[in-house]
Amino acid sequence: MNTLPRYLFSCPTAVLLALLLWLPCRSAEAASVAQATAALDNPVGVTITKMEYWKYKLEKEDDGEQIYYWFIEDEAGNYIYTTSNGNKKWSVLSKTADTTTPAVGGSCLYSTGVEDGAAARLFLKVRGPGTLSYLVKTSCDDSDSFNAYVDDINMYDEWQSATGYGEEYTWDEMELNIDGGLAESGAYAGTPFHEIVFEYFKNEPEYDGKKKIPDGPEKDDNPDYKEELKYFKDRIWIDHVVWTPEPVDIALSPNPNPINEEEPPEEAALRGVFINERTVNIASNAKDDFGYYIRYTTDGTTPTADSPVYVVEDGILLTETCTVKAKVFDDIATGTPTAVEPEIMVSGTFQAQAAAPVLAVDLDASTHDSILCTAATTTPDAVIFYTLTPDAAPDTPWPEGGLVVTKPSQIRAIARRANTLDSDIASLEVIQAEPPTITAKANGQLLHPRAQAYTRGDTLTITITAPSGNAIYMTSTDPAWKTYTGSFPFNAGTIQTRSTSRGTLASAPVQATFQPANPDQSFTFGTPDNHDSDFALQYGWNLIGMPISPTQEAMTALRETWQAVFAVDSTTKTLCRPDWIAQGEGFWLYCDQDTQTLIINGAVLEDTDLNAAKGWRLLTPALDAEPIHDAWHWLTDEGAYHQQELAPGQGGWKYSP
Structure with a gap:
């Protein structure tokens, strides 16, 4: 073993030198x-x-x-x-x-x-x-x-x-x-x-x-x-x-929560409203491939490790109002499902809404005067309520056998179920067919729409025109309703008709009365010097009336013979040159030296609707009828009105409240 002399370490310089020589040789730890x-x-x-x-x-x-x-x-x-x-x-x-x-x-x-x-x-x-x-x-x-x-x-x-x-x-x-x-x-x-x-x-x-x-x-x-x-x-x-x-995120789709601070919660909640059923999906990158699973509840409780696992292919099927909560769990980190920390959870309330009722008319069970309406909703256990009152809330339970409607009506109905939003309002209008018109021809000549008397001996043909294309009719001589199939001959009496259309109420009845002219019921307006007339005119303005229903020929003669004739227009309530003057209507005539005596041929009709009118009327009693009391008649010679009884042919004003 090689060693350095001990005295070298007694010198600080030597110690430092030794350390520097040793450091490069020292291996890394x-x-x-x-x-x-x-x-x-x-x-x-x-x-x-x-x-x-x-x-x-x-x-x-x-x-x-x-x-x-x-x-x-x-x-x-x-x-x-x-x-x-x-x-x-x-x-x-x-x-x-x-x-x-x-x-x-x-x-x-x-x-x-x-x-x-x-x-x-x-x-x-x-x-x-x-x-x-x-x-x-x-x-x-x-x-x-x-x-x-x-x-x-x-x-x-x-x-x-x-x-x-x-x-x-x-x-x-x-x-x-x-x-x-x-x-x-x-x-x-x-x-x-x-x-x-x-x-x-x-x-x-x-x-x-x-x-x-x-x-x-x-x-x-x-x-x-x-x-x-x-x-x-x-x-x-x-x-x-x-x-x-990568951040683990999770979101409900649809999302009934506000997506930003500006969105009102009530508007966001509309995304969570569903009818009958809704599949809620959970959008997330926390996939099972990563070892994450989403567990959820539909009763508003916080999901646990025992809660159902969300399956992407199935979604979450909702059939009633509930609060969905979904939470991310880690099934790998600990070997058992453990909630991810910090908690990653989302929740939203979804509101079931009843399906709006489907309103319909039972065509087979309806008649001209009675429409049977049915109602159905696809929401189980929902009850349907209705009203026929405009702007009123539907609050009457729908009849078990259907709703029978006998007059034009607007039906408004909703479906209700416990813990469920009311359905949207459904409506069905039961309408009445537009009324028909009755036209008559005498010997092929079209009569005026207001003509009711025709020349005796002429052949009268009746035609009914209905906007719906279908009509029923009856006559005073044959009071049974029958389907109108085409023009038919008629003699005397009253015809009543109604337009019909399947699924709608028949129209209100329209009627017309026709009588052949009666020679015994003609009426003569004579000149001032004709004392054999039924009514003697005076020179100047005469307020007179039509006491019988004139024939078309008589009305034509009146317009051609008397030029200064004025009557009240029923629509505008102003004086006009009339194209027809019906039985019981009054009119003005100016009589001068050129005015001629006029014989009005026609027939006296019963039950005219003139007396049913309200307000001021210009009228005259029918021939052989009772006088009209308390009417204001124009006295030509005095140039003033006088309250009196009106005889046939005399015109006057009368007010009926």
Whole structure:
């Protein structure tokens, strides 16, 4: 054993000299897994599983002038190597004499003592998906490299530092993006875990003839060789490993909660309203491939490890109002379902709404005067309510056998069920057909719509026109309703008709009375000097009336004979030149020297509707009828009105409240 003389250590200078001589010879201290973890700043979510040293099998070839080394491959083309514990090939650097210092914290990890044709490997384990970031720098030969593998796949393809020999080593910020899903290769294939390997790989030794070429900067023709060699370390450094897992998120679809602060909650809640049933989906990146499972409840309680597991293909089927809560569980970390910390949970209230009733008319069970309406809803156990009152809330239960409607109505109905929103209001209008019109022809000549008397001996033909295309009718001589099929001959009496349409109420009855002219019921308006007339006119304005229903020929003669005739228009209530004057209506006539006596032929009809009118009317009693009392008649000779009884042919004003 060689020793230094003891007296040398009595001199401080000698002690310092000995220390400086010993430091370069001191081997780096092997790093344990715990020390390596601390040197990399204790990355959360990262587990350093092991450190290995791979020694590749090399073949030496010497042709007498040049030495070569080759990597030996197996039949699959892979390098053959042996594996040993790699702790001694990694060490913790807390401080160094040159400018290479840890980038973050008080220490970093570096490789040491790696031989040619070998590799120092550091194995890490993460649970994807996410991003692994780290700092790395190298000081190595051009033929050597830093590699990073994910599940046995080299992510950098022998990435090399461009600043290996400079005065100052540069830290490079690196990232590895780990996709989600199960690992497809490597040590954790088929699991949500992934293996990351950091490797410092040194190539086979190189020779110049028989002389080994040392690693490091080029010596020949390099004026900076000594400076570069001073900083050449033949190693890599790794620091500040950070694992950023992809955030686990979860959301309900549809989402009945406000998506931002501006959205009113009541508007957002509408997204959670459904009719009869709704499948709620949960959008999340917490998939079972990653070892995460979503468990849910529909009773508003917080999901537990015993709650149902959400199945993407099925969703969550809702049939009634409820609160859905979904929570992320980790089924791998502890081997049993455990809620993820911090808690990842979402909830939303979904409101069932009854389906609006479908209202319809039972055509087979309805008649012209009675419409049977039916109502049905697809919501189980829902009860239907209705109203026929406009703007009123439907509150009357729908009759079990259907709702019978006998007059035009607007039906409004809703469906109700306990713990369920009322349905939208459904409506059905029961309408009445538009009334028909009755037209008559005498000997083929169309009669005025208000004509009711026709010349005796003429052939009368009746036609009914219904807007719906269908009508029924009856006559005073045959009071049974029958379907109108076409024009028919008629003599005397009253015709009543109604438009019909399947599913609607028949129209209100329309009737018309026709009588042949009666010679005994003609009426004569005579000139002032004709004393044989039924009514003697006076010179000037005469207020007279039509006491019978005139024939069309009589009305034509009146218009042609008397030019100054005025009656009250029933629509505008103003005086007009009339095209027809019906029985019981009054009118003005101006009589002068040219006025002629006029005989009105026609018939007296019964039950005219003139007496049913309200307000002021210009009228006259029918021939042979009772006088009209308390009417205001115009006295031509006095030029004033006088209240009196009206005889047939006398016109007057009468007010009926």
